[in-house]
Amino acid sequence: MKLNPTCQVLSRCDCGSPPEIANTEVMGDGTTFGSLRLYTCEEGFTPSGNRDLSECLADGSWSTVNIQCTIETTTYPYTTTTT
Numbered sequence: 696m697k698l699n700p701t702c703q704v705l706s707r708c709d710c711g712s713p714p715e716i717a718n719t720e721v722m723g724d725g726t727t728f729g730s731l732r733l734y735t736c737e738e739g740f741t742p743s744g745n746r747d748l749s750e751c752l753a754d755g756s757w758s759t760v761n762i763q764c765t766i767e768t769t770t771y772p773y774t775t776t777t778t
Contacts, residue, residue, distance in 0.1 A: 707727065707728075708727055708728040708751070708753060708755055709726050709727050709751075709755070710726050710727070710728075710730070710751035710752070710755055710756060710757050711726055711755075712726065713726075713732045713749055713751075713757050714749065714757055714760060716734060716760060716762060716763075716764070717764065718736060718737050718740045718764035718765075718766075719734045719735065719736060719737065719762065719764055720734070720735050720736075720737055721733070721734055722734075722735065725751075726751060727751060728751050728752070728753060729750065729751060730750070730751040731748060731749070731750050731751075732748070732749045732750075732757070733747060733748055734747045734748070734749070734760055734762050735747065736762075736764035737764065739766060739767055740764035740765060740766055740767060741764065741765055741766075741767050742762055742763070742764055743762070743763050743764075743765065744760075744761040744762040744763050745761055746759065746760055746761040746762065747760065747761075747762045748760070
């Protein structure tokens with residue numbers, strides 16, 4: 696990993712806003728080296744993927760997040776009405 700020239704002092708290294716991922720909520724604060732963000736799916740969506748945490752790295756970027764949130768499907772019971 697190459698150190699970003701603007702990150703000569705790691706405590707001042709700023710990664711900016713974390714990646715936006717559709718249908719997620721992001722928890723955590725801070726945008727400097729070592730800051731963490733946790734991604735969770737919004738209500739009504741189901742997660743898939745194996746990495747829901749992103750970290751601000753020494754090169755000034757956020758680590759890769761691998762989470763996808765797909766809409767939940769509801770199965771309604773089949774009913775028959777006779778008249």
